[in-house]
Amino acid sequence: MRILRCLLVLNWLACAASTQAACSRPVKVAISPMGRNMMVQPDGSVGGLVPDILKLAAARTGCQFDFIKVPRVRALRRLETGDIDLLPGSTRTEERDKSGMFVHMYNSRAMLIALAGKLPPELGLDEVRKRELSFGAIRGNNYGPEYMRLLEEAGSLPRLSLVPDPDTAARMLAAGRFDAVLAGPSVFAEAAQRAGLADKLAVTAISGMQPAQVGIYLNRQSLSLADQEQLRAAFAWLVARGEYSRLVRQYYAEPKWSVLGLDTRLPAASKPGAPLWADNEPACFI
Numbered sequence: 001m002r003i004l005r006c007l008l009v010l011n012w013l014a015c016a017a018s019t020q021a022a023c024s025r026p027v028k029v030a031i032s033p034m035g036r037n038m039m040v041q042p043d044g045s046v047g048g049l050v051p052d053i054l055k056l057a058a059a060r061t062g063c064q065f066d067f068i069k070v071p072r073v074r075a076l077r078r079l080e081t082g083d084i085d086l087l088p089g090s091t092r093t094e095e096r097d098k099s100g101m102f103v104h105m106y107n108s109r110a111m112l113i114a115l116a117g118k119l120p121p122e123l124g125l126d127e128v129r130k131r132e133l134s135f136g137a138i139r140g141n142n143y144g145p146e147y148m149r150l151l152e153e154a155g156s157l158p159r160l161s162l163v164p165d166p167d168t169a170a171r172m173l174a175a176g177r178f179d180a181v182l183a184g185p186s187v188f189a190e191a192a193q194r195a196g197l198a199d200k201l202a203v204t205a206i207s208g209m210q211p212a213q214v215g216i217y218l219n220r221q222s223l224s225l226a227d228q229e230q231l232r233a234a235f236a237w238l239v240a241r242g243e244y245s246r247l248v249r250q251y252y253a254e255p256k257w258s259v260l261g262l263d264t265r266l267p268a269a270s271k272p273g274a275p276l277w278a279d280n281e282p283a284c285f286i
Contacts, residue, residue, distance in 0.1 A: 138163055
C-alpha cells in the first residue's frame with residue numbers, strides 16, 4: 001500500500017511538473033478550413049484534429065491557444081509578417097523555414113481524386129501530363145516541388161482551377177467543372193462527404209510524386225525562444241507517444257480512401273531533437 005501511495009505521488013509530481021511551465025502569453029493560432037484537420041462551423045466554432053491536438057498540448061504545457069480564423073493564403077502571409085504565432089497543417093518549405101521553426105507531424109502525398117471509374121488506380125507524372133486532365137487545387141496548398149511544377153504546367157495551358165477551400169473543390173467536381181481534384185485525400189474527405197460524393201469517388205496515386213513533410217510552424221519572430229522550445233517539445237512528445245496517429249484513426253475512419261497518401265509513422269531521424277519530457281513519462285492529459 002505504501003509503495004502504491006508513493007507511485008501515485010510520483011505520478012502526480014511528474015504530471016504537475018509537465019504542466020506548470022506555461023507559455024509567456026496566449027499563442028495565436030491561424031485556423032483555416034482544411035477538411036477534418038480544421039473545421040470552422042457556421043456558428044464560428046472550431047473543431048477537428050488540429051484543435052484536438054492543441055488541447056492535448058495545452059494540457060501538457062499549460063499554454064493557452066487563441067484561434068484566429070483566416071483564409072489559408074492570408075495565414076501563410078501572416079506567418080511571414082509575424083502576426084500569428086502558430087501555423088498548423090503546413091507543408092515544410094525552405095521559404096517558410098525562414099519565418100518559422102518546423103515541427104514534423106506526418107507525411108502526405110497529393111493524389112488525384114475523381115469520380116470512380118474515370119481514372120486508373122495509378123498514373124505516372126508523365127501520364128498525368130499526357131492525358132491533359134483538368135483539375136482543381138486548393139489555393140495555398142503545397143505538396144512539394146513535383147506538385148508545384150504540375151500546377152505551373154497545368155495553369156499555363158490552362159487546365160487548372162485554383163479554389164479557396166475543399167468545399168468549393170467538391171462542388172465544382174460534382175458539377176463537372178474539372179476531371180479531378182489534386183490534393184491529399186485527408187484534406188478533401190470532409191468536403192466530399194458534405195457534397196454527397198464520398199462513396200462515388202476513387203483515388204489515383206501519382207508515381208513520382210514525393211511525399212511532403214507536414215506539421216506545425218512556430219513563428220521565430222513573435223514567439224520567445226523559451227516558448228518555441230516549450231511548444232516544439234510538447235508536439236514532438238505527442239507525436240512520439242502516438243497521440244497524433246490515434247487522432248488520425250479517429251477522424252479518418254471513413255471514407256476508406258481518406259487516409260491514402262497519409263503516413264504518421266515518422267522515422268526517428270525526422271523527429272525534432274530530444275523533447276523536454278521522456279517518452280516513457282506518464283501521460284496526464286485532461
